[in-house]
Amino acid sequence: MLLPKMTIIRSLFKIGRPSLLLRQCYSSENSLKLSEPAVQKYLRHLLLEHEEILIKSRRNDAEVKRLREIKPVVQVLEERIALFDSIENLKELNKKENQDDEMKKMVKEEAQIYLARLKEVDNDLQSVLFQPYLTEGGILLEVTAGAGGQEAMLFARELFELYEAYANFKEWEVNIASIEKSDIGGIRKGSMLIKGIGVPELMILEAGVHRVQRIPATEKGGRIHTSTVSVAVLPQPSEIELDIPDRDISIETKRASGAGGQHVNTTDSAVRITHLPTGTVVDCQEGRSQIKNREIAMQKLRTLLLQKQEEEQTSKINAERKSQVGSSNRNEKIRTYNYPQDRVTEHRPGGGTVHNLKAFMEGGDLLEELQESLLREARYQTVLSEIEEFSKKYGQEEASTS
Incomplete structure (x- = not known):
């Protein structure tokens, strides 16, 4: 099952030259542009890393922790892959000749459902990417x-x-x-x-x-x-x-x-x-x-x-x-x-x-909300740093093979 899955991953995350500046990968609202090559490289890396750790018969503490950390992201990515696969199947079905109007209508409606769900999944992906990992x-x-x-x-x-x-x-x-x-x-x-x-x-x-x-x-x-x-x-x-x-x-x-x-x-x-x-x-x-x-x-x-x-x-x-x-x-x-x-x-x-200030000093919701906001920002910056690191690494590898 591993080879077909990796084939799908490679087809969905075709990595281009990562020469774009990192600031092009995200907006001012702390969200990533999932279509950017550098971001796709990062997501593909997470999928491959998850597979590599998962197939190990024995894992050390750091690997167990890493697996728990990236699992929520991988789960959303896998659903995203399945949706893309379903959309591609509908495209192939739509190319077939001798289809009646009813069949074409069904294909169109189902495609709209998949596309709407894809938008929801992309929002979920943004959320889990920046969700702090608590221990x-x-x-x-x-x-x-x-x-x-x-x-x-x-x-x-x-x-x-x-x-x-x-x-x-x-x-x-x-x-x-x-x-x-x-x-x-x-x-x-x-x-x-x-x-x-x-x-x-x-x-x-x-x-x-x-x-x-x-x-x-x-x-x-x-x-x-x-x-x-x-x-x-x-x-x-x-x-x-x-x-x-x-x-x-x-x-x-x-x-x-x-x-x-x-x-x-x-x-x-x-x-x-x-x-x-x-x-x-x-x-x-x-x-x-x-x-x-x-x-x-x-x-x-x-x-x-x-x-x-x-x-x-x-x-x-x-x-x-x-x-x-x-x-x-x-x-x-x-x-x-x-x-x-x-x-x-x-x-x-x-x-x-x-x-x-009085409510804040009571040590309740207000401090909790502030800490969570700081953590999300820190996680966001961490993800951007990782994307930049993978982008530079990919650029060096590409330069050495060209």
């Missing part, structure tokens, strides 16, 4: 007050609460790892572990500098101040990905400090874990259970150690490349929260302005 996983999210003193700390608390509420809204698993509170109710730094479907792709979008513009709560009738809060998002490894021998850690327990009621303050629920080889220290005292606090602390420790490993590997490859924490992501203002104008402005491609 299940976890991250460590850290919120740190930046410029702005106490006002920055107050907004850091609000942003921290936003993400906790959003995690609950998405029905993700969320555990507070640590909170360093300020004197007037803000936080200097807070961290939480979030796990669930879509967490790695959606929450990485929050990494960067968040800017708030408002009259500080500490001033009455004052002027508008600008403060910043940095958000870092680190991928959370599994126990298998980063095993920590018991001999490499020191665990201390103590009574939790701060608010929490009599129970928290009179039991040894707080946990501090020190990774002896690196000196990395993590604390967790937010929960009432020592076992739970220890589990959260270990998850945080694994994440920080993995980040250190990645930083070391990165520095060896390219001394000027930095990891997310302490890199340009912190210097880039990704979003502005303007309280006097009741708006949230996302500065990255795919963003926009939300004119309901």
Whole structure:
């Protein structure tokens, strides 16, 4: 069955010279021109790639992931191929002589049905091509007050609460790892572990500098101040990905400090874990259970150690490349929260302005819609890059054979 199918694919995706500029492949409305040779080359590649992975008796994790990622696109393409095949059959049937008017009418009506469905399938293809691929996983999210003193700390608390509420809204698993509170109710730094479907792709979008513009709560009738809060998002490894021998850690327990009621303050629920080889220290005292606090602390420790490993590997490859924490992501203002104008402005491609700041800070639909818009734009740009890559590769191959 493979050879006939590939014959159909080649007949439908006849690739011309890919000398057209990439901008000719898409419109300003984030859609591809499916008739462009470079786009056809890309679609044909996806079909062939899917076939190559599918016929393998054994597949590695990367291949399994890739198969799941491109399967929705291939399914639509296969329907598109079947429609083209049906239309071609009708053309052949229409060429036959001695057909009565009734038969010609039936052929014409059926052709119109196929053409209408083809238009729908092309719309479906545009949709699935730019649909972000979400995976299940976890991250460590850290919120740190930046410029702005106490006002920055107050907004850091609000942003921290936003993400906790959003995690609950998405029905993700969320555990507070640590909170360093300020004197007037803000936080200097807070961290939480979030796990669930879509967490790695959606929450990485929050990494960067968040800017708030408002009259500080500490001033009455004052002027508008600008403060910043940095958000870092680190991928959370599994126990298998980063095993920590018991001999490499020191665990201390103590009574939790701060608010929490009599129970928290009179039991040894707080946990501090020190990774002896690196000196990395993590604390967790937010929960009432020592076992739970220890589990959260270990998850945080694994994440920080993995980040250190990645930083070391990165520095060896390219001394000027930095990891997310302490890199340009912190210097880039990704979003502005303007309280006097009741708006949230996302500065990255795919963003926009939300004119309901209070609702946005509740961590519900508005943040979800913004993240999905950013993801679709990112996916769109990824597809364009892949098309350009395949187009260049094809051009080089053609040049070498000519």
